[in-house]
Amino acid sequence: MLQREQWLDLARKLDWEYTYVSEREVFPEPVSGAPWLPHEAWSTWDEPYRTSYPEYVATQHAKEASVAAVQDAVGRLDDYRKLDPAWLSSLKLHAAALPLAEFDAVIGQLRAARFGRDSAWRNTALLGALDELRHTQIPLALMHDLVQWDPQFDWTHRFYHTNDWVAIAARHLFDEMLLLADPIEFAIATNFVFETGFTNLQFVGLAAVSQSVGDRMFEKMLGSIQTDEARHAQIGPAVIELLVEHDRGTVQRLVDKWFWRSWLLFSILTGFSMDYLTPLEGRQGSFREFMGEWILEQFQISLDRFGLARPWYWDQFVESLDRYHHMVYVSAYTYRATVWFDMPLPGPAEREWLAAKYPTTWAEFDPLWERITERWRDAGPGVEWFSHGATPVAFCDLCQLVLCGGSPRHNTARTVVHGDRPYIFCSEPCERLFLDEPERYRQHRDVVKRILAGEAPANLLELLRLYFGLQQDHWGKDVARGAYPWLGRR
Amino acid sequence: MLVPLYGFLEGDTLGLVILVQDDQPVSEVARALQEAASMRVPPRDGMAVYRDGQRLDPDRKVAEAGLTPLARVDVRMESGR
Numbered sequence: 001m002l003q004r005e006q007w008l009d010l011a012r013k014l015d016w017e018y019t020y021v022s023e024r025e026v027f028p029e030p031v032s033g034a035p036w037l038p039h040e041a042w043s044t045w046d047e048p049y050r051t052s053y054p055e056y057v058a059t060q061h062a063k064e065a066s067v068a069a070v071q072d073a074v075g076r077l078d079d080y081r082k083l084d085p086a087w088l089s090s091l092k093l094h095a096a097a098l099p100l101a102e103f104d105a106v107i108g109q110l111r112a113a114r115f116g117r118d119s120a121w122r123n124t125a126l127l128g129a130l131d132e133l134r135h136t137q138i139p140l141a142l143m144h145d146l147v148q149w150d151p152q153f154d155w156t157h158r159f160y161h162t163n164d165w166v167a168i169a170a171r172h173l174f175d176e177m178l179l180l181a182d183p184i185e186f187a188i189a190t191n192f193v194f195e196t197g198f199t200n201l202q203f204v205g206l207a208a209v210s211q212s213v214g215d216r217m218f219e220k221m222l223g224s225i226q227t228d229e230a231r232h233a234q235i236g237p238a239v240i241e242l243l244v245e246h247d248r249g250t251v252q253r254l255v256d257k258w259f260w261r262s263w264l265l266f267s268i269l270t271g272f273s274m275d276y277l278t279p280l281e282g283r284q285g286s287f288r289e290f291m292g293e294w295i296l297e298q299f300q301i302s303l304d305r306f307g308l309a310r311p312w313y314w315d316q317f318v319e320s321l322d323r324y325h326h327m328v329y330v331s332a333y334t335y336r337a338t339v340w341f342d343m344p345l346p347g348p349a350e351r352e353w354l355a356a357k358y359p360t361t362w363a364e365f366d367p368l369w370e371r372i373t374e375r376w377r378d379a380g381p382g383v384e385w386f387s388h389g390a391t392p393v394a395f396c397d398l399c400q401l402v403l404c405g406g407s408p409r410h411n412t413a414r415t416v417v418h419g420d421r422p423y424i425f426c427s428e429p430c431e432r433l434f435l436d437e438p439e440r441y442r443q444h445r446d447v448v449k450r451i452l453a454g455e456a457p458a459n460l461l462e463l464l465r466l467y468f469g470l471q472q473d474h475w476g477k478d479v480a481r482g483a484y485p486w487l488g489r490r
Numbered sequence: 491m492l493v494p495l496y497g498f499l500e501g502d503t504l505g506l507v508i509l510v511q512d513d514q515p516v517s518e519v520a521r522a523l524q525e526a527a528s529m530r531v532p533p534r535d536g537m538a539v540y541r542d543g544q545r546l547d548p549d550r551k552v553a554e555a556g557l558t559p560l561a562r563v564d565v566r567m568e569s570g571r
Binding site: 390 | 506
């Protein structure tokens, strides 16, 4: 019987020589990606895991058994009841954003499993598609049991089917990254930037936080998913390694594009969780510290490996590390009924911690929290509307997120007229990305333009109920309903 | 006619869409934006409306000031105050 190493490459590197069709017909450029190179250029494609299908099945079976065992032990309703309400909001935020985006990724991986340019790439992508299906199913299964207890968990499945503003922004990102991208763009955007650059490391960081707050189930789920991601993310570097020899400019352009696109949503998901939704006693460090230690350093190493430059907006990105998620959180807190999870008001201890972690910027944000706190003191517990906005919020025409770029002193929003329409962007990178591919983006209408076009109601309550799909029993509120022991009444 | 404007208040964290009538004075833009953001930033006196870095006359009508739908305006403390 042949040993593994004797048959493995025969199975993984099985490419056909075409006789009655051309290679370009089998791998058309519109779906295989540009630059189109003959297979000879891709024939040395390889990645370090080199997993066979039987090995994949055995490993995944063991992982599934392990997740199921943890669920049996600590993944029951009573276990969740013991968790801090603010942390449950972190869970709801991730539970909504994750699973159906993973399902989009199944499509992206399957496209690479057919149109990737080397058989080893296609095989790895096929296992990646099975991974993504698993990442869809695990959170859906785990959170389903919680819906009967807390209807906000229903957004685990509902989120991407709604027109909530966060869902519109997430769809705008993931539909392009995961559903629309050809295998080359998918490999750079998803496998290299999003997975290798952000989520692979994020899962490690969030798993540590989950452990510290006592959420063993989320910790286990993240850990299990991360091991899959670490494997199929290797598609990205393997594609880039060959592509930079032929078209470095395309690689750099796609890295620049997708790092910024990924960063904005990532900073909201992870920045909210690490700096606001994790109880103070469970925090491992600030989001800024996590970014510096894990993401910046590792991403720089990844760029250096391929001789790629930092994205052209790097200085703006570094500046945003100390501000962007704070800008969005205080904005979102005062529009919390527009989301599906509750949000904590940072108290004196949290604000002191944030001031210590963000010594150069927190002074810009503290007065806003003081004002909101005063409004709660005036109104008393339960009176949400007194610290809640009612005026429509403006959104970026590229990322579809709120216009929260820059600082309270200088918002970096930029307006431009393209064709006969005015557009607004939260930042210079979003503007440049739009103008690089206007035909791709210009038809998409943000929430404000939908309101102005009569597609969505202008009245906030009607917008929430009829368009965002939120009802009063599950739209976001203050996590303590304003009844904080430290707050007092005026 | 109602004119929707992208409004940015100094000290605030996000852009808002405010609606003003084109025959209202520019000062109404400052008032409306401060009111809309008041749960985060307390309203102040002496705030002026700026478009492309130019201070707009608070007494001119919105239409006369050249504010068209979805223009960006900034409301900040008047220079020199």
